[in-house]
Amino acid sequence: MTDKAQQSDDLYRMRHSLAHIMAAAIQQLWPDVRFGVGPVIDNGFYYDVDLGEVKLSEDDFPKIETAMRAIIDANETFERSEKPIDEALAWAEQTHQPYKQELLNDLKRSGTTEASKLNPEELGTITSSDTQVVTVSFYRNGNFVDLCRGPHVESTGKVGAFKLNRVSGAYWRGNEKNAQLQRVHGVAFKTAEDLQDYLDMVEEAKKRDHRKLGQELDLFVFSDMVGSGLPMFTPRGTVLREELINFSNQLRQRDGFEKVHIPHITKKELYQASGHWDKFGDELFLVKSQETSDELVLKPMNCPHHTRIYASKQRSYRDLPIRYLEATTVYRDEKTGELAGLSRVRAITQDDSHVFCRQDQIEEEINHLMGAAHELYITVGMALRVRLSYRDDSEAYLGTPELWQSAQEQLKNAVIANKLEYFEEEGEAAFYGPKIDFMATDALGREHQLATVQLDFVQPERFGLEYIAEDGSSQQPVMIHCALMGSVERFLAVYIEHTAGKFPVWLAPEQIRFITVNQEEATVAFAKKIAIEGRELGLRLQVDNSNESVGKKIRTAELAKVPYTIVIGDKEVTSGEVVPRIRKDMAVMDIPMTVGAEQFLKTVANEAKSRVLKTSL
RNA sequence: GCCGACGUAGCUCAGUUGGUCAGAGCGGCUGUUUUGUAAACAGCGGGCCGUGGGUUCGAAUCCCUCCGUCGGCUCCA
Numbered sequence: 001m002t003d004k005a006q007q008s009d010d011l012y013r014m015r016h017s018l019a020h021i022m023a024a025a026i027q028q029l030w031p032d033v034r035f036g037v038g039p040v041i042d043n044g045f046y047y048d049v050d051l052g053e054v055k056l057s058e059d060d061f062p063k064i065e066t067a068m069r070a071i072i073d074a075n076e077t078f079e080r081s082e083k084p085i086d087e088a089l090a091w092a093e094q095t096h097q098p099y100k101q102e103l104l105n106d107l108k109r110s111g112t113t114e115a116s117k118l119n120p121e122e123l124g125t126i127t128s129s130d131t132q133v134v135t136v137s138f139y140r141n142g143n144f145v146d147l148c149r150g151p152h153v154e155s156t157g158k159v160g161a162f163k164l165n166r167v168s169g170a171y172w173r174g175n176e177k178n179a180q181l182q183r184v185h186g187v188a189f190k191t192a193e194d195l196q197d198y199l200d201m202v203e204e205a206k207k208r209d210h211r212k213l214g215q216e217l218d219l220f221v222f223s224d225m226v227g228s229g230l231p232m233f234t235p236r237g238t239v240l241r242e243e244l245i246n247f248s249n250q251l252r253q254r255d256g257f258e259k260v261h262i263p264h265i266t267k268k269e270l271y272q273a274s275g276h277w278d279k280f281g282d283e284l285f286l287v288k289s290q291e292t293s294d295e296l297v298l299k300p301m302n303c304p305h306h307t308r309i310y311a312s313k314q315r316s317y318r319d320l321p322i323r324y325l326e327a328t329t330v331y332r333d334e335k336t337g338e339l340a341g342l343s344r345v346r347a348i349t350q351d352d353s354h355v356f357c358r359q360d361q362i363e364e365e366i367n368h369l370m371g372a373a374h375e376l377y378i379t380v381g382m383a384l385r386v387r388l389s390y391r392d393d394s395e396a397y398l399g400t401p402e403l404w405q406s407a408q409e410q411l412k413n414a415v416i417a418n419k420l421e422y423f424e425e426e427g428e429a430a431f432y433g434p435k436i437d438f439m440a441t442d443a444l445g446r447e448h449q450l451a452t453v454q455l456d457f458v459q460p461e462r463f464g465l466e467y468i469a470e471d472g473s474s475q476q477p478v479m480i481h482c483a484l485m486g487s488v489e490r491f492l493a494v495y496i497e498h499t500a501g502k503f504p505v506w507l508a509p510e511q512i513r514f515i516t517v518n519q520e521e522a523t524v525a526f527a528k529k530i531a532i533e534g535r536e537l538g539l540r541l542q543v544d545n546s547n548e549s550v551g552k553k554i555r556t557a558e559l560a561k562v563p564y565t566i567v568i569g570d571k572e573v574t575s576g577e578v579v580p581r582i583r584k585d586m587a588v589m590d591i592p593m594t595v596g597a598e599q600f601l602k603t604v605a606n607e608a609k610s611r612v613l614k615t616s617l
Numbered sequence: 618g619c620c621g622a623c624g625u626a627g628c629u630c631a632g633u634u635g636g637u638c639a640g641a642g643c644g645g646c647u648g649u650u651u652u653g654u655a656a657a658c659a660g661c662g663g664g665c666c667g668u669g670g671g672u673u674c675g676a677a678u679c680c681c682u683c684c685g686u687c688g689g690c691u692c693c694a
Contacts (some may be wrong), residue, residue: 058621168621169690170689180690181620181690183689185689224685335692337619340686345694491694518652520651547650551653551654552656552657553654553655554655
């Protein structure tokens with residue numbers, strides 16, 4: 001999202017002016033163009049245009065850019081003027097700009113005080129005065145006039161470096177029921193160097209793209225015969241999944257969570273009872289029984305099943321909290337255009353858990369979960385901050401205000417106790433309870449929402465969950481949903497890009513590779529012997545005794561991003577000592593040291609066990 | 618789902634004004650070589666040019682359908 005505060009005022013003006021210049025250029029080329037909005041965004045700007053039957057493509061960029069440069073070279077002055085809104089409406093009508101007209105009408109209807117609520121950043125064109133009469137501003141350069149809130153630079157020559165980079169569809173005012181306009185994007189910076197730096201950064205991000213690395217490192221695959229959004233994990237990718245899931249489980253099992261297991265299909269009645277049938281509606285995959293009249297669905301979530309386990313017998317306050325843990329896959333029929341690599345899939349594995357507890361136990365339970373999340377993200381090397389989402393004053397929330405108040409306080413206390421950076425937002429809670437979202441920052445500075453802790457006052461009610469309290473009365477427990485990674489697939493997408501595929505030893509699909517110098521019997525036998533010793537220590541390792549040069553085999557191991565590579569030749573066979581080659585991002589010393597083979601294996605096994613981020617060799 | 622771009626060997630990609638256009642590099646296989654820390658040498662295989670239709674004397678090339686991928690929109694874990 002655009003944040004003007006994060007961009008310097010100069011840069012903001014340049015980008016805004018460029019959007020305006022691009023609009024002028026497009027109008028030169030296609031005089032019938034009707035304009036939507038043209039705001040500044042991160043790194044650049046865009047303008048939404050309606051060209052009727054004309055479909056823009058990247059092939060059109062050169063001529064648009066040429067027309068833009070002509071305007072820039074002419075160094076035309078931007079002239080700002082203000083008009084009363086009715087005059088502006090007349091202008092919009094006369095110049096055949098229906099979208100501008102709509103904006104102006106909305107503005108007129110809503111009046112001055114309301115104008116600020118229209119999110120002028122998005123509309124990009126509105127200004128309002130403090131008087132009761134709303135005026136709007138126009139900018140003119142040369143023959144081109146545009147309704148625009150500005151601000152602009154003084155003249156078209158002062159706009160810095162830019163490049164058009166993308167064209168896409170965008171619904172008018174973000175509503176899919178509206179007409180679809182074409183959105184032309186550009187990136188813009190003060191200098192050509194800044195622009196180049198940005199383009200280089202984009203290039204670097206492309207190299208780290210998890211879809212590319214997933215193929216290069218042999219982690220996961222898709223098949224047309226299986227379907228879109230349905231990834232399959234290779235042996236290497238499965239190591240990553242399982243190590244992460246094991247860790248996520250361990251972090252909660254030490255706090256008393258117990259694993260459960262549920263089936264992946266269920267009668268739709270379950271979701272009718274939970275209320276999800278209405279909420280998920282067309283996202284559900286339907287399953288038809290050929291033997292019975294059952295109407296089944298693939299589960300889109302796990303909590304209703306877990307409530308059935310809870311409700312399978314009578315619970316006492318002494319039994320609480322009851323904590324269920326299960327990494328399992330849910331299925332959601334996403335719109336095809338939304339699927340993307342592992343970030344957005346139709347088979348979603350959640351490292352899910354549910355606590356059923358008394359109201360006075362919320363804080364301690366949250367406390368445990370926060371601690372677990374904190375440890376997970378420290379271990380994978382991502383900075384974490386949390387968002388506390390509270391209710392607001394509206395009536396849209398279920399559960400008593402007292403319960404909300406108490407729960408929100410307990411959430412906050414737990415966050416403070418865990419010394420996490422946090423911010424609070426009212427009105428962001430789900431209708432069924434307040435929540436904590438964890439925002440993790442990756443190596444490229446991008447923030448991702450992965451883990452969530454969500455309180456739920458509604459499902460216990462809907463499913464009639466209860467426990468017998470100390471005084472013999474029947475009470476309703478509170479449910480706490482939590483997924484530390486969120487979804488394993490999305491987490492992996494983020495994590496693969498975060499590490500660029502250079503996984504730490506505990507996660508590396510292949511931790512050590514032994515490379516033989518020759519195919520002599522003694523050499524191969526020695527390599528195989530220590531490989532067996534390593535596997536006995538739980539290490540994942542391979543012996544490469546292919547008939548290739550040592551250089552070639554080193555290169556292959558490097559490209560596979562194997563943490564440790566060891567060349568085995570006569571020297572090693574004779575001495576029993578090895579010289580580990582340490583992957584460059586991990587190396588802590590320049591000179592490789594010599595170490596006894598057995599000692600080396602034990603050291604690596606310890607690194608894996610303790611999940612260290614970098615090598616200690 | 619919508620708008621746009623795209624789909625050629627396992628991978629990365631050439632080849633499209635319709636007519637020796639089925640190509641390269643890497644990978645694979647075979648042989649020679651026995652290699653010491655980022656690419657030894659030679660040979661050989663390998664593709665219904667995403668799918669199904671259409672136009673044409675002739676389609677990887679033009680048109681339509683479907684499937685899939687990518688960039689956005691919308692939605693979301």
